[in-house]
Amino acid sequence: MSRHKRKSIKVNFIMNAFLTCSNFIFPLITFPYVSRVLLADGNGKINFATAIINYFVLFASLGMPLYGVRTCAIVRDDRKKLSRTVKELFTISMVATALSLVVLLVMIGIVPKFQEYRGLLLVLSSNIWLQALGMDWLYQALEEYSYITVRSVAFKIVGIILMFMFVHEHGDYVVYAVITVLGGNGSMVLNYLRSFKLVDRVSLRECNLRQHVKPLFGLFLLSAAWSLYANMDTAMLGFLSNDTQNGYFGASVKIKQMLIACISALGTVLLPRLANYFGNGRTREFYDLLRKDSSFIMVAGFYVVVFCIFDADEIIRFLSGDTYEPAVPAMRVIMLAVFFSALYTMLSNNVLVPQGKERIPTLATVIGLASLTALEIVLIPPLGAVGAAIGTTVGEAVGALVLCFYLRHDLSKMFSGENILKCIVASVVASCVLLPVRGLVSDGGLFVRLLLQGSVFTIVYFAALILMREKFTSSVILSRIPWGKKCMRD
Numbered sequence: 352m353s354r355h356k357r358k359s360i361k362v363n364f365i366m367n368a369f370l371t372c373s374n375f376i377f378p379l380i381t382f383p384y385v386s387r388v389l390l391a392d393g394n395g396k397i398n399f400a401t402a403i404i405n406y407f408v409l410f411a412s413l414g415m416p417l418y419g420v421r422t423c424a425i426v427r428d429d430r431k432k433l434s435r436t437v438k439e440l441f442t443i444s445m446v447a448t449a450l451s452l453v454v455l456l457v458m459i460g461i462v463p464k465f466q467e468y469r470g471l472l473l474v475l476s477s478n479i480w481l482q483a484l485g486m487d488w489l490y491q492a493l494e495e496y497s498y499i500t501v502r503s504v505a506f507k508i509v510g511i512i513l514m515f516m517f518v519h520e521h522g523d524y525v526v527y528a529v530i531t532v533l534g535g536n537g538s539m540v541l542n543y544l545r546s547f548k549l550v551d552r553v554s555l556r557e558c559n560l561r562q563h564v565k566p567l568f569g570l571f572l573l574s575a576a577w578s579l580y581a582n583m584d585t586a587m588l589g590f591l592s593n594d595t596q597n598g599y600f601g602a603s604v605k606i607k608q609m610l611i612a613c614i615s616a617l618g619t620v621l622l623p624r625l626a627n628y629f630g631n632g633r634t635r636e637f638y639d640l641l642r643k644d645s646s647f648i649m650v651a652g653f654y655v656v657v658f659c660i661f662d663a664d665e666i667i668r669f670l671s672g673d674t675y676e677p678a679v680p681a682m683r684v685i686m687l688a689v690f691f692s693a694l695y696t697m698l699s700n701n702v703l704v705p706q707g708k709e710r711i712p713t714l715a716t717v718i719g720l721a722s723l724t725a726l727e728i729v730l731i732p733p734l735g736a737v738g739a740a741i742g743t744t745v746g747e748a749v750g751a752l753v754l755c756f757y758l759r760h761d762l763s764k765m766f767s768g769e770n771i772l773k774c775i776v777a778s779v780v781a782s783c784v785l786l787p788v789r790g791l792v793s794d795g796g797l798f799v800r801l802l803l804q805g806s807v808f809t810i811v812y813f814a815a816l817i818l819m820r821e822k823f824t825s826s827v828i829l830s831r832i833p834w835g836k837k838c839m840r841d
Contacts, residue, residue: 412444435558485538509534566707658785660683699712773821776819
């Protein structure tokens, strides 16, 4: 790998890490406010409508987010081929989007539950065509992470400003939905306009749409299974419980999603590069990048999961308020799903998808979905949000373990048993130090307690990893300080 490419990966990771941090920080700004204004009932309505719309987004995308990145990454150095490929994929995407919107309108007209949420569903349906129009897969394939980050952060800032300006009462959940669409996907219009600078205009007569049907169908099945899985808990809570329980569950899920985004940040950046390496037969570089990704997942995964389980009560109260205290048990359970989800995402998107083996993660997701559905049908009626959290966690674990079993002969190329053991030991040590600290600072303000506890856990955890000479942590931290490189050599 050239010096330029090494630098490119670092720059891309920094930009994507910044984007991921914004996805974490902005909810920290908005979520406490929205939770207190809309309350669990209002948030539950938003969560349910979003889950339904996500299914239609799924059918509109047809697996394009993954397939587009993989296909465009392979031909990105040939502008003519890239332009033709983008035209073909965009055409397919637009046709699927139109069909999806028509089906949604019909469903709103005939399904009583959908009619109850008609206003929210119509507003959030804008996400369907905006995501198709934006062609995010093109920008990821070209590794345009600086652009992706800048426009995303800019629209998020606009969304935050509008939220504080217009969301003031419990009944403002429709207004909030409008703002989330603008802040989340409004930039897709800019994506479309900017795409004319990246690719040339191509006549539809020059295109071959048929060649994409079979591979797209394979990835669609994977995306369909994953989307069904990702939204099943929220949808089932809407049908089997009530908006309040959905609101409690949503509070824990939002935290889960933010953490998964952080842990998967490196893998997101590496996906187009991995697809390029494998597509061009560069197997050694392929597995070298995977080892870096797996090390990051182990270090970051144990860190966030263990801390959030210990401090779930104070995290929920800080983000959502005292009225969301019933969400604490659900959060503690679902935190275990964070690690399994990150592991599944890596093995699926970064290992199997670049190799064209979409059937394996599809099967794993279907098995996980079956486990989740069976458990939640039984557990949601008596346990509400906690039942949904148990089902989600078991489903995530089952899906990840299926992939591990399939890749059992290749796991040694990606994971180090020694590094995993060191992460476990560091987590135990940091937890043992955190327990007495929680007792010592119990009388302070909520923010101060979280800050002190988080600081202590962070320092002890990473200090333990460095003392045990965990390779990834040492290379990232010690290489940044004057005497660090000498310590690494010694």
